[in-house]
Amino acid sequence: xxxxxxxxERDRTINGSxxxxxxxxxxxxxxxxxxxxxxxxxxxxAEEVVGAAILLASPAGAYISGQVLLVDGAxxxx
Amino acid sequence: xxxxxxxxxxxxxxxGSTAGMGFAIARGLAQCGAKIVVSSNAQxxxxxxxxxxxxxxxxxxxxxxxxxxxxxxxxxxAEAKRAFGKVDILFCVAVGPVSVGPVHEADLDAxxxxxxxxxxxxxxxxxxxxxxxxxxxxxxxxxxxxIASQRASPLWVDTAPRRPP
Numbered sequence: 001x002x003x004x005x006x007x008x009e010r011d012r013t014i015n016g017s018x019x020x021x022x023x024x025x026x027x028x029x030x031x032x033x034x035x036x037x038x039x040x041x042x043x044x045x046a047e048e049v050v051g052a053a054i055l056l057a058s059p060a061g062a063y064i065s066g067q068v069l070l071v072d073g074a075x076x077x078x
Numbered sequence: 079x080x081x082x083x084x085x086x087x088x089x090x091x092x093x094g095s096t097a098g099m100g101f102a103i104a105r106g107l108a109q110c111g112a113k114i115v116v117s118s119n120a121q122x123x124x125x126x127x128x129x130x131x132x133x134x135x136x137x138x139x140x141x142x143x144x145x146x147x148x149x150x151x152x153x154x155x156a157e158a159k160r161a162f163g164k165v166d167i168l169f170c171v172a173v174g175p176v177s178v179g180p181v182h183e184a185d186l187d188a189x190x191x192x193x194x195x196x197x198x199x200x201x202x203x204x205x206x207x208x209x210x211x212x213x214x215x216x217x218x219x220x221x222x223x224x225i226a227s228q229r230a231s232p233l234w235v236d237t238a239p240r241r242p243p
Contacts, residue, residue, distance in 0.1 A: 053220065
């Protein structure tokens, strides 16, 4: 997941995942996971999800179906 | 060079793609050669994002879509396909209003609306494109969710059921 820029007030329905992430980062602090542990990633940017997105969207990922790909900057292993 | 990431003959439509991760993904797909349809619920934001990517030299169209509105979803499907003649890739990034808090304090109507906007609406979106993808025997549908749906939290109980695999 990447760090995101703030959405406008009228931007009510777009990028809900981003807003959730912002809330998450706001509560736990940049570089820390939900339980306060450091994920080892001090910078999170929106661009960090792009590689996984391209894989899933492209012919390179054509043999991947019905999977959940966790893109969390190592949060799940800390 | 490996051609698996070449999207030069592909068209991608993305909801919630005028800022943040959605916009970054739209740009990344465009950099791989895809034609892009960007979208948000605000016309101005949609136009600005389309203009920004167009200035970078990409083939881009902007189609406004409020995914909490079923009519918008139908219109988005039609206009996205009309923009470049087809849609090969659908990215569902947008979600409706998200309430944060413990479930016993959550508004039940808000929970219903959350499920509609994050699950039903995206399935409705997929229905717009699936038949033609199947006919062409090519297509990719990606639904983005939140780490909140993977990791339980007392603050995000109502977001946990979002978007089943």
